[in-house]
Amino acid sequence: MTATTPATTLSADEARRIALRAQGLLGAPDRRGGVRGVLRHLGAVQLDTISVLARSHELIPYARLGAVGRPAVEAAYWAAGASFEYWSHAACILPIEEWPLFAFRRRRYRERAHVWGMQVDAATYRSVLAKLRDEGPLTSTELGGAKRTADWWDWSDTKIAVERALAFGDVVCTERRSWKRVYALAEQAVPADLFEPDPTDEECLRTLVAQAGAALGVATRADLLDYHRLKAEQLDSVLADSGLVPVEVAGWGPAGAPAAAWADPAALATAPRGRHRTTLLSPFDSLVWDRARTERIFGMTHRLEAYTPKHKRVHGYFAMPVLTGGRLVGRVDPAREGRTLVARQVSLDSARHVEALAGALREAASWVGCDSVRVEALHDEALRPALDRSLAD
Secondary structure, X not given: OOOOOOOOEEOHHHHHHHHHHHOXXXXXOOOOOHHHHHHHHHOOEEOOOOEOOOEHHHHHHHHHHOOOOHHHXXXXXXXXXXXXXXXXXXXXXXXXHHHHHHHHHHHHHHHOOOEOOEOOOHHHHHHHHHHHHHHOOEEHHHHOOOEOOOOOOOEOHHHHHHHHHHHHOOEEEEEEEOOEEEEEEHHHHOOHHHHOOOOOHHHHHHHHHXXXXXXXXXXXXXXXXXXXXOOHHXXXXXXXXXXXXXXXXXXXXXXXXXXXXXXXXXXXXXXXXOOEOOEEOOOOOOOOOOHHHHHHHHOOOOOOOXXXXXHHOOOOOOOEEEEEOOEEEEEEEEEEEOOEEEEEEEEEOOHHHHHHHHHHHHHHHHHOOOOEEEEEEEOOHHHXXXXXXXXXO
16 A cells, blocks of 8 residues: 555544544543543643633643642643653643654754854853752743843843753753743753663654654644644655554545545544543644644634734633534633633534533533633523523532
8 A cells, every 4th residue: 555545534523533532532531541641642732821711731631531630730740750841832741751752853953053043152051051950950030030121032141041951952841830941951850761862853753743643543744744843844754654544534625525634543443432521622722723623623713812902802812612522612711700710702503502511611610619600791692591500500
């Protein structure tokens, strides 16, 4: 079979269910693996500064496992060197086992004359590494200060130096403290059996593409590129040897035509079955972080509007898609006021999803320590009596 010969043809519905199972949102959750199991399976959990219901990296395991205690989520990520932070899909928490796999990216950063347009003298760079060697893990504040002024990107020379060291792999972030990165020497923080190997670019890319395929279940070439933000030539150099198999998915192409895709063989081995999770999804959840894929699979055009002027927003500041029955059926823009979860804006595709929405709101409220829910704007006020009854049950 050649690389372009599809192993099978999938319907759009089959592909959707495969994707849901691959993302841990169909079937029994792996509670024994817990938060670390979710991270290892997904391969990357995106970080973001926005916190309205909770921070995005907390919402990811919540969506799959239910109301895991929030302190337990943080401990699972950061305790005992189980993970590190690096550039994958964006700034992401990654399983520590993936440290060798990002050697290809660390090498690319080293080849550049500067990182993010910023340069720093060699003496400052050496002094930062020496301070970390002598004193152990430190924040940028503890290293001497993060900024010259209050401007967001006006970094101090120390901050520039430590971020370059992070990009190069001399330094690693294995913890966040009060949302600040805690930097440590990589040679001290990364286990020796992971720090010492130096895989080739081809080995790194082949494994990462296979991992992305397993996390997505079935994916187009563009989907695979997006997962760890690879370049086209990087993907093309290893795709045929990644272990993923070519398939065709009906309805994924232009105007509903079939489209070429790649699937994890394990995802094709058995039909997806089991309970669908009903939950609110972070816009940065790997099920929906790729907007084109989200529209293709679920028929929802979803955009994060946090950086859109308020008067131009359609669905709200941090609108979270509502997942139930394996479909995206609406959006909720949440906030918290004391012990009340406030749904500032709610939309639903159909009245039949009211009960599922109410359940998702009640569960989310309980998880973040709220004991009541208030719905402000409802796109269809005719649904309010039924929603109020469901929330009161």
